[in-house]
Amino acid sequence: MTVEALTEEQPLVSARRQLSEAAQYLSLDEGLHAMLAHPRREMTVGVPLRHDGGHVTVFTGHRVQHNLSRGPAKGGIRFAPTVNLDEVRALAMWMTWKCALIDLPYGGAKGGVTIDPRLHSRAELERVTRRYTSELAGFIGPERDIPAPDIGTDEQTMAWMMDTISVARGYTVPGVVTGKPLHIGGSRGRADATSIGVARVGLAALENAGIAADGGTAAVQGFGKVGAGTARFFSEAGMRVVGVSDQYAALYSERGIDIAALQEYVGRHGSVAGFTGADEIEHDDLLELDVDLLAPCAVEGVITAHNAESIRARIIVEGANGPTTPDADLILKDKGIDVVPDILANSGGVVVSYFEWVQANQAYWWTANRVESRLVERMLAGWALIRDESVRTGRTLRESATAIAVHRVAEAHKVRGLYP
Numbered sequence: 001m002t003v004e005a006l007t008e009e010q011p012l013v014s015a016r017r018q019l020s021e022a023a024q025y026l027s028l029d030e031g032l033h034a035m036l037a038h039p040r041r042e043m044t045v046g047v048p049l050r051h052d053g054g055h056v057t058v059f060t061g062h063r064v065q066h067n068l069s070r071g072p073a074k075g076g077i078r079f080a081p082t083v084n085l086d087e088v089r090a091l092a093m094w095m096t097w098k099c100a101l102i103d104l105p106y107g108g109a110k111g112g113v114t115i116d117p118r119l120h121s122r123a124e125l126e127r128v129t130r131r132y133t134s135e136l137a138g139f140i141g142p143e144r145d146i147p148a149p150d151i152g153t154d155e156q157t158m159a160w161m162m163d164t165i166s167v168a169r170g171y172t173v174p175g176v177v178t179g180k181p182l183h184i185g186g187s188r189g190r191a192d193a194t195s196i197g198v199a200r201v202g203l204a205a206l207e208n209a210g211i212a213a214d215g216g217t218a219a220v221q222g223f224g225k226v227g228a229g230t231a232r233f234f235s236e237a238g239m240r241v242v243g244v245s246d247q248y249a250a251l252y253s254e255r256g257i258d259i260a261a262l263q264e265y266v267g268r269h270g271s272v273a274g275f276t277g278a279d280e281i282e283h284d285d286l287l288e289l290d291v292d293l294l295a296p297c298a299v300e301g302v303i304t305a306h307n308a309e310s311i312r313a314r315i316i317v318e319g320a321n322g323p324t325t326p327d328a329d330l331i332l333k334d335k336g337i338d339v340v341p342d343i344l345a346n347s348g349g350v351v352v353s354y355f356e357w358v359q360a361n362q363a364y365w366w367t368a369n370r371v372e373s374r375l376v377e378r379m380l381a382g383w384a385l386i387r388d389e390s391v392r393t394g395r396t397l398r399e400s401a402t403a404i405a406v407h408r409v410a411e412a413h414k415v416r417g418l419y420p
């Protein structure tokens with residue numbers, strides 16, 4: 001582990017500090033704390049790609065299974081130029097806490113390939129996905145480790161992964177990945193599940209603070225699978241979404257941005273940049289807008305000790321994994337800003353992934369209504385659990401959520417037998 005060389009902004013440092021705080025609060029045995037701080041299994045693979053032009057580049061891919069005590073490992077696959085092993089380790093640890101907090105029968109995992117998908121043709125991305133999946137073939141499976149989409153991947157990526165594993169096994173294995181297209185055993189409602197979850201717990205937190213959603217204001221960082229849906233659901237709840245951003249531009253409109261029109265524009269142009277229904281602002285200013293709800297839905301480490309003092313949102317709801325560093329959390333706590341933590345706020349995706357896996361294993365498909373009502377029921381129960389714990393203990397929502405999750409995983413370890 002290279003954690004000593006890392007800085008406060010890096011996700012593995014944040015993840016380990018959050019675990020240490022929970023371990024101390026729970027008076028966790030030192031050995032158990034050490035076990036939970038280390039991934040159970042890791043695989044790093046070379047992924048050669050023959051480009052459309054004929055030359056070959058070798059990319060690096062990872063899959064980290066942080067914990068398997070409550071069930072098979074579960075977590076997304078990221079394709080991004082910034083992917084590195086320590087980041088994947090942190091994301092895998094957060095998956096363990098997320099699945100435990102929302103009470104899914106899973107451990108935590110994450111994977112990624114260090115590649116910029118925007119620079120490659122569809123054919124090249126298919127070859128990269130299939131080669132990466134072949135390298136992981138013995139490591140993943142419906143009873144072992146079940147990938148899903150994350151940054152830079154989508155349902156097509158999952159279809160290629162499922163097909164690669166199915167060809168290798170000689171029969172169709174729908175339960176090996178979730179977030180698949182409907183035609184091959186995907187679940188109704190998975191595409192919007194993360195965003196619905198972020199929006200529902202964000203709105204619940206607003207209500208808890210006595211702020212009316214109707215007429216309230218929101219800003220959303222990231223306009224991808226999670227961010228765009230979150231902005232749309234806020235807008236449908238009557239909020240004015242005054243700010244949104246992607247990698248290329250940040251937009252602001254005091255009147256509120258027409259999210260449906262923006263989604264249509266992004267569908268045609270690939271970015272929010274150039275949309276005429278709002279003004280362009282600096283990226284950093286998006287996070288500092290005076291809004292009721294701020295939803296970071298892009299990457300880790302965007303709210304840090306450097307900008308936390310300038311945050312003016314009443315409530316932060318974390319669509320992204322790890323957007324707020326522990327130092328920033330301390331500042332936000334002092335400022336009285338509630339942070340609905342990632343391990344609850346964005347858990348809607350893995351909840352419906354679980355529903356998808358259950359459906360695939362039973363070959364029995366649920367209606368959209370059944371998926372959504374069970375999703376919302378779980379999200380609101382998760383929200384009530386951490387809010388009540390926070391009220392009871394005087395600790396933050398993140399501290400409460402992490403302690404509940406770590407406790408559940410620790411109990412699973414203890415009852416199965418420690419230190420084999």
Ligand SMILES: NC(=O)C1=CN([C@@H]2O[C@H](COP(=O)(O)OP(=O)(O)OC[C@H]3O[C@@H](n4cnc5c(N)ncnc54)[C@H](OP(=O)(O)O)[C@@H]3O)[C@@H](O)[C@H]2O)C=CC1
Binds near residue numbers: 248283297
């Ligand atoms: N997909 C899912 O089901 C789940 C995702 N998450 C988490 O949500 C976050 C977003 O994932 P997802 O929506 O799937 O990924 P996508 O790849 O679909 O979208 C990512 C978005 O973030 C934008 N972005 C990246 N960097 C920045 C930046 N520095 N400033 C502003 N915008 C930025 C991208 O911009 P551009 O389009 O210009 O590249 C894009 O709009 C990640 O943290 C992921 O781990 C969590 C739970 C489930």
Ligand SMILES: O=C(O)CCC(=O)C(=O)O
Binds near residue numbers: 074150347350
């Ligand atoms: O749907 C899943 O299995 C996991 C999604 C994911 O990667 C996440 O919640 O961060």
